[in-house]
Amino acid sequence: MGLIGPARTFGSGSIYNVLLWGFLIGGFLPIPFYLLHRKFPKAKFNFVNIPVILFGLTIFPQxxxxxxxxxxxxxxxxxxxxxxxxxxxxxxxxxxxxxxxxxxxxxxxxxxxxxxxxxxxxxxxxxxxxxxxxxxxxxxxxxxx
Structure with missing residues (x-):
C-alpha cells in the first residue's frame, strides 16, 4: 500500500476511506469492557473479546x-x-x-x-x-x- 501512497488508498473519495472509521472504532470499543472489568472484576467482562466478536460478524451466514x-x-x-x-x-x-x-x-x-x-x-x-x-x-x- 505504501507503493501507491496512503493518501490515494485511504484519502477522501477512495473506496477504503471508511476503514479509517473502523480503525478508530476498533481502538475505542474495548475500553468500556476494560473499565467494566476494573469496576466489577467478578462479572467476567475480561472474557469479552472484541476482535473475535467483530470477526464473527463479518462471517455471519447470509x-x-x-x-x-x-x-x-x-x-x-x-x-x-x-x-x-x-x-x-x-x-x-x-x-x-x-x-x-x-x-x-x-x-x-x-x-x-x-x-x-x-x-x-x-x-x-x-x-x-x-x-x-x-x-x-x-x-x-x-x-x-
Whole structure:
C-alpha cells in the first residue's frame, strides 16, 4: 500500500476511506469492557473479546437460517448443558466431539462441492421446502386463501 501512497488508498473519495472509521472504532470499543472489568472484576467482562466478536460478524451466514438454529442448539448442548450438568462426560469427550464436528463439516463440504459443482453433477432435489429458481430453502405459509 505504501507503493501507491496512503493518501490515494485511504484519502477522501477512495473506496477504503471508511476503514479509517473502523480503525478508530476498533481502538475505542474495548475500553468500556476494560473499565467494566476494573469496576466489577467478578462479572467476567475480561472474557469479552472484541476482535473475535467483530470477526464473527463479518462471517455471519447470509441466507441459511437453519445453519444458525442448528449451530446454536449444538453449541448450547455441548458447551452449556454438558459443561454444567454432565461435567464428567464433558471433560472426557468435549475435545473429541469438537474434532468430530469439525471433521464432519469438512467432509460434508467436500461432498457438496463434488456433487454440486460439476464433478459428479447431481441435480438439486425439488421438493415442497425449496424454491427451484433460487435453490434456497424456505417454509411456505400455512394460511390458505
Amino acid at each position: 441466507t441459511i437460517p437453519n445453519f444458525l438454529i442448528t449451530g446454536f442448539i449444538v453449541s448450547f448442548l455441548s458447551q452449556y448443558y454438558a459443561f454444567y450438568y454432565k461435567n464428567k462426560w464433558w471433560k472426557k469427550y468435549s475435545y473429541v466431539m469438537s474434532a468430530a464436528f469439525d471433521a464432519g463439516a469438512q467432509i460434508m463440504t467436500m461432498v457438496l462441492f463434488i456433487c454440486f459443482t460439476g464433478i459428479a453433477r447431481v441435480s438439486f432435489p425439488v421438493w415442497w421446502g425449496n424454491d427451484p429458481s433460487s435453490q434456497g430453502e424456505h417454509c411456505f405459509s400455512t394460511n390458505k386463501q
